[in-house]
Amino acid sequence: MSRTWALIAGGGTAGHVLPGISIAREVTDRGAPQHAVHFVGSARGVETRLVAEAGFALTALPGRGLQRGFSPSSMAANATATAELARAFVQALRVLRRRKPAVVVGLGGYASVAVGVAAALLRVPLVITEQNAVPGLANRLLGRLAAGAATAFEDTDLRRAAWTGNPVRTEVLEADRSVGRSAARAALGVNEECRLVAVFGGSLGARTINEAIAGALDLWRDRRDLHVRHIAGHRDYADLSGRMSAEPPRAINYDLVAYEDDMATVYAAADLVVSRAGATTVAELAAVGMPAVLVPLPGAPGDHQTANARRLEAAGGAVLVRDAELDATRLVAEVDDLLEDPDRLDSMAGAARSLARPEAAGAVVDLMESCARYPSPRHPSPDRSEAAG
Missing domain, CATH: 3.40.50.2000 (Glycogen Phosphorylase B;)
Structure with a gap:
């Protein structure tokens, strides 16, 4: 198996997944091979389609998120979801032990909880990304375990927060409303x-x-x-x-x-x-x-x-x-x-x-590199390849 440098976990909605794909592309744009990034998401989430379309590999975990409320149907669904979360945690442990990533990135959402807790247990540095002005439940839980938190807004209430902005797809960054x-x-x-x-x-x-x-x-x-x-x-x-x-x-x-x-x-x-x-x-x-x-x-x-x-x-x-x-x-x-x-x-x-942060993906990867257990792999530069030959 090829070595994984960054394991990116979470999803469920495009709002969680698309920033993760932008982060993954920034890692590969810096010279890392495609296989250096691996995604872990929910089998029920949009990541099963979006990540594959972006060209990255994904491991899908079982289960779903918890429902809010105390109705009989919600409580029954949450009992099932809790059991599935336990299964997802066990699978996340297996994935981390097998891939041995240098850093784990939590995008928020159901899958990020299982993977984030597993990362903390195995002492793999965890970086969480919070896309909203108010942190979600997953990131409020994982924030206590994280080595760093990349936030979309400047005053987001998370420990070790770094204001990076929310990564945006390259094609959107390049959209020109004039030309x-x-x-x-x-x-x-x-x-x-x-x-x-x-x-x-x-x-x-x-x-x-x-x-x-x-x-x-x-x-x-x-x-x-x-x-x-x-x-x-x-x-x-x-x-x-x-x-x-x-x-x-x-x-x-x-x-x-x-x-x-x-x-x-x-x-x-x-x-x-x-x-x-x-x-x-x-x-x-x-x-x-x-x-x-x-x-x-x-x-x-x-x-x-x-x-x-x-x-x-x-x-x-x-x-x-x-x-x-x-x-x-x-x-x-x-x-x-x-x-x-x-x-x-x-x-x-x-x-x-004036609120845009076009370099957000780069700022998140900078934070990942500062927390990672070992440096990101790079393809050899053309000059070095020629010198070696």
Whole structure:
């Protein structure tokens, strides 16, 4: 078996997995071979697809996260989840003993707990990454065991915290809303005369946002100058598609898709985003300098989406609307106010960009290298290879 330098654990959602992939790519960009990075995730999480597509190997652990609440169904599910966590911990121990990594990185989520505790038991240095303004349960637990904590926000309450920023995909970092705008709009079929509003709420979707947009289309029915790209999510797409097909024709340009693999093109083309306030979304909005209307997910652990959104709002890069206050009328009012004020949009774009940390992946890997048991492997440089020959 090839030697593993960094074992990256966690996931469950794209918000946890995508920063991990950015970290892995930074390790290999510094000269380490692909096999020097190995992922451990949940068999039920999106990492089973995303990590493979990125070209890295993954070990999938059994089980699922704990449910919040004390209903009979929640307690029964948590009893099963606890047993599965024990199985996952045993498997994590086996993986660590076999691969002998120099450092373990915890991304948050269910799998990071099993692997993080196993790393502490085997005395493998643990670095945790916290993507949100409010730490999640997994990182609050593992923070006591970690040699370092890489945080997306400056004042995150974790021990040994280092403010690195939240790593963002290279393709998003390279999205150019000025030079690349025309090509991106052509790729999406957006007329140059239209203002493009991109709407999304995660891989499953956000029902409140989806319903508000469905109603807004009636209010915008005659708007030929407006184009809405609605990324509805897998859960609501079929229902929305059926409803939209039954509607009479509208003048407004409207695209309904279930999921978007090429968010970099969407960011380059859009004038405004309406979305939830997950950690990866907020980091990407900052990276590309994108004005936004943010609707935080109610009931998120620690209300972390509201905390994320408030950072962007306080900087002047976003408008925050509570989920309970969003309907078609409020959405139309907020979007129209912004689109009618180009100077404000420009100011919001600059304010959002002021929070960006484009070197976040590099800063996280610097922290990993400072904590690791041994240096990261490097391919020999061309000069050394020639000298050896």
